[in-house]
Amino acid sequence: MAYSEQVIDHYENPRNVGKMDEADAHVGTGMVGAPACGDVMRLQIKVSDEGVIEDAKFKTYGCGSAIASSSLVTEWMKGMTLDQAGEIRNANISEELALPPVKIHCSVLAEDAIKAAIDNYKSKQ
Amino acid sequence: MKLPLYLDYSATTPVDPRVAKLMCDCLTQEGNFGNPASRSHVYGWQAEEAVENARRQVADLINADPREIVWTSGATESDNLAIKGVAHFYHKKGKHIITSKIEHKAVLDTCRQLEREGFEVTYLEPSTEGLISPEQVAEAMREDTILVSLMHVNNEIGVVTDIAAIGEITRAQKVLFHVDAAQSAGKIAIDVESAKVDLMSFSAHKVYGPKGIGALFVRRKPRVRLEAQMHGGGHERGMRSGTLATHQIVGMGAAFAIAQAEMESDNARIDALRQRLWDGVKDMEEVYMNGHATQRVSGNANISFNFVEGESLLMSLRELAVSSGSACTSASLEPSYVLRALGMNDELAHSSIRFSIGRFTTEADIDQAIEQSRNAVIKLRDLSPLWDMYKDGVDLDSVQWAAH
């Protein structure tokens, strides 16, 4: 499997790796995937009172493309409003990372993780 | 480009330079290029002599009679010829075959085909250590069983089947016993006289010989009959037609002769290397060696690094040529059916790497493999939410996963 330069860059230097306090009311946590499927993504956002994403962190168990997809979206989301972040589509991710067709589901997983994190945050308000 | 370090000897081996030299001598006009079946001139006679010499070399490694060796294109063809050949010849006696869940696809898919033709197949389940016991074989035996087919050494986990004990059972019941020895030839001693095996498959390219050539041992006493799968000029006593590939056959013979001469010293060295590799990684938490601890060949180390995913691990190990227990290339990731048959959970199966060590592996190679594996596992665990959860004491089996 040949990886694109973008995937290798995110894989070698993943951005925003980490964990935030799930109990914090400002933090939304999205965990998607399953170990049995070979991929689990945890994406967390910290949202200001104005509804802007101030920080984003991820950890991913999965292939290089899944790691790169989650790393990329944490970069994108910072500074976005929840609505803007909610508009990120897997196609944006797969295009940016030049994912081959068999790796599209890794970007779908990242989109799902964003939605799950936003939903989790909203459910806490 | 610097090539990655080769640690995939179970997939294939480079041809030993001593073997390559002999093969080259059988190709050009100046060489031994004749058709071994040509009866009317010296070109044919010389080629035939080389082929028969190689046949003896292969037979010698397993203590067989050269007349019991049939050339094929590799272990896949040997497996097909043995299993379909027996099934089609003996179907009036019965239509039941016994094999296991951890056989190579060359056996499993052949059995599937026979099921479509109306045969019944029992797939034995291995123990968690990857072993099929003689008792399991005895219990699965029926009135209409005609064949038991089991591999000698498993290609993924390196465990060794007790073929001598199983051969006693099959012989007593007059059921034929086929053994796929692609991964054991040249690695452990084989004696078809003392082990009551009736058919045995071999491949040259796992033993520092060329790809595209193999052999099937077909016992003469008591005689085993096969229905040919390849029809034509009636070569190989009618069991496998097709002009014999002198250079390939000479290569296989030479490779098997070298294996016989050097097996002991190779094994001692390779065993020490495998131990060195295991010693270098086993102190990390949640690292497991798969397959039985002692009933195994020396070259195989199949290791699970829990909480890291196999494909990303392979990506980190780009400077090592190894193979993974699973390849997630689609939405439905398939962990290795062999590891799964051992009852291993999917996460652990996804996190396994097969290192296979061979004749040209050095201590420095192993040290490099250790360092890169450790670095990769540490890096990926830092990235892994599962590792976090494990460290926090979360039981992963109790989590409701949002499957996608």
Ligand SMILES: Cc1ncc(COP(=O)(O)O)c(C=O)c1O
């Ligand atoms: C156990 C076993 N059987 C059969 C084969 C197939 O051998 P060949 O490549 O010679 O067809 C292999 C190798 O891939 C093997 O490991």
Ligand code: FES
């Ligand atoms: S997570 Fe399965 S291929 Fe990427």
